[in-house]
Amino acid sequence: MKVTKTGDLKFIQEWNRFLILNIIRREGPISRSEIAKLINISPTTVTTAVTEMIREGLVAEVGSGTSRGGRKPILLQFVPDSKFLIAVSIKISSISIARMNLHAEIKRKESYSTGGRIGRDFIRFVISCIDGFLSRESDLERCLGISISCPGIIDQQKGSVRYNSKLDWKNVPLVHIVEERFGMKTWLDNDANAMALAEKNFGAYKNSDHLVHVTVGDGVGAGVIANGQLFCGHGGGAGEFGHICIDPEGEPCECGNTGCLENYAAWTAARRRIVEKLADGRPSLLREKGGADGSRITIEDFLFALGQKDAIATEVALEISAYLAKGLVSLINMFNPQVVILGGDLFSGNPTLLEHVTRLTRRSIMNVFSDEIIIDGSSFGRDQHLVGAASVLLNDQFRFSLLA
Numbered sequence: 077m078k079v080t081k082t083g084d085l086k087f088i089q090e091w092n093r094f095l096i097l098n099i100i101r102r103e104g105p106i107s108r109s110e111i112a113k114l115i116n117i118s119p120t121t122v123t124t125a126v127t128e129m130i131r132e133g134l135v136a137e138v139g140s141g142t143s144r145g146g147r148k149p150i151l152l153q154f155v156p157d158s159k160f161l162i163a164v165s166i167k168i169s170s171i172s173i174a175r176m177n178l179h180a181e182i183k184r185k186e187s188y189s190t191g192g193r194i195g196r197d198f199i200r201f202v203i204s205c206i207d208g209f210l211s212r213e214s215d216l217e218r219c220l221g222i223s224i225s226c227p228g229i230i231d232q233q234k235g236s237v238r239y240n241s242k243l244d245w246k247n248v249p250l251v252h253i254v255e256e257r258f259g260m261k262t263w264l265d266n267d268a269n270a271m272a273l274a275e276k277n278f279g280a281y282k283n284s285d286h287l288v289h290v291t292v293g294d295g296v297g298a299g300v301i302a303n304g305q306l307f308c309g310h311g312g313g314a315g316e317f318g319h320i321c322i323d324p325e326g327e328p329c330e331c332g333n334t335g336c337l338e339n340y341a342a343w344t345a346a347r348r349r350i351v352e353k354l355a356d357g358r359p360s361l362l363r364e365k366g367g368a369d370g371s372r373i374t375i376e377d378f379l380f381a382l383g384q385k386d387a388i389a390t391e392v393a394l395e396i397s398a399y400l401a402k403g404l405v406s407l408i409n410m411f412n413p414q415v416v417i418l419g420g421d422l423f424s425g426n427p428t429l430l431e432h433v434t435r436l437t438r439r440s441i442m443n444v445f446s447d448e449i450i451i452d453g454s455s456f457g458r459d460q461h462l463v464g465a466a467s468v469l470l471n472d473q474f475r476f477s478l479l480a
């Protein structure tokens with residue numbers, strides 16, 4: 077690739093801008109001269125970039141610092157509410173949409189049940205949910221765009237969902253559809269990747285350059301941060317953790333293989349186990365929740381029963397923990413991450429499953445890894461999917477993970 081001098085200069089200017097904005101965001105209130113010293117950039121470059129950021133409203137002058145002789149330096153601070161974005165978290169069973177600021181904080185949110193829709197019907201439903209949400213928004217001229225996270229294999233470059241069997245989607249050009257309909261710039265990534273970006277940009281372990289985010293809910297997936305960057309693979313399909321084989325003689329999977337982890341550890345598999353166990357007549361908090369065939373039992377019901385030490389819920393938690401740990405051992409031995417975050421709806425709001433999986437995983441990973449690895453829950457609780465969705469746009473526009 078031939079890089080022109082003009083191209084070089086533009087790249088350097090953009091890179092400096094990311095560095096300066098991130099220093100102000102992380103260290104502010106801070107003076108222009110302190111920024112120049114911290115990142116070894118000329119004071120003129122800092123002043124030019126800061127003038128532009130003040131004009132855009134991203135940075136504000138917030139008073140003056142202490143002088144070491146001469147004029148008191150003016151201090152700068154990042155303004156997270158200067159702009160906002162619309163985050164859209166698509167799950168098989170629900171869609172959440174939120175107005176979020178530049179710190180990925182939720183200002184307003186709405187959730188909608190998808191009611192079992194699939195295919196084109198699901199696409200129409202996504203559009204109608206965004207339409208309804210935007211109709212209740214004002215000052216859209218300050219909106220950076222729409223940032224979507226969605227399960228399945230995503231082509232980030234083309235902005236399309238290459239494959240999602242549960243939604244019956246193949247090569248759906250979701251970014252094009254949304255941009256065409258709403259005239260707003262749109263971003264898209266896989267939900268597990270999005271949540272890995274959220275942890276890297278805003279989470280408790282943002283200083284780690286080797287982090288894996290495992291998502292367990294309607295499906296099972298993983299987002300991998302390697303050397304500080306999201307690892308996407310050749311066609312955007314890296315991290316299909318739910319489709320590693322844990323039983324060669326096991327159940328056939330929609331992907332074409334047999335014995336895939338997802339069929340043993342995702343919520344549908346957990347619910348099937350609950351229903352089987354309820355059939356033997358034992359008392360359980362889950363019995364009255366389920367309806368005749370147990371189909372109305374929700375993840376929240378399961379996590380509540382688990383918190384109450386319900387015998388059937390505890391058995392199922394131990395069983396799916398064993399399968400997840402089996403998969404995690406391979407993942408950890410393969411990538412040697414410093415941090416593994418266990419997220420998704422099944423890990424949200426109840427520490428029991430996290431404890432089981434952590435204990436079983438630590439027992440089986442290579443001894444050399446077990447002392448140094450951190451296994452923890454999401455930094456963002458029930459809002460993790462929305463913080464993830466927002467992070468796709470924010471990571472692309474501001475490189476917040478830079479210098480983290």
Ligand SMILES: [Zn+2]
Nearest residue numbers: 319329331336
């Ligand atoms: Zn599979």
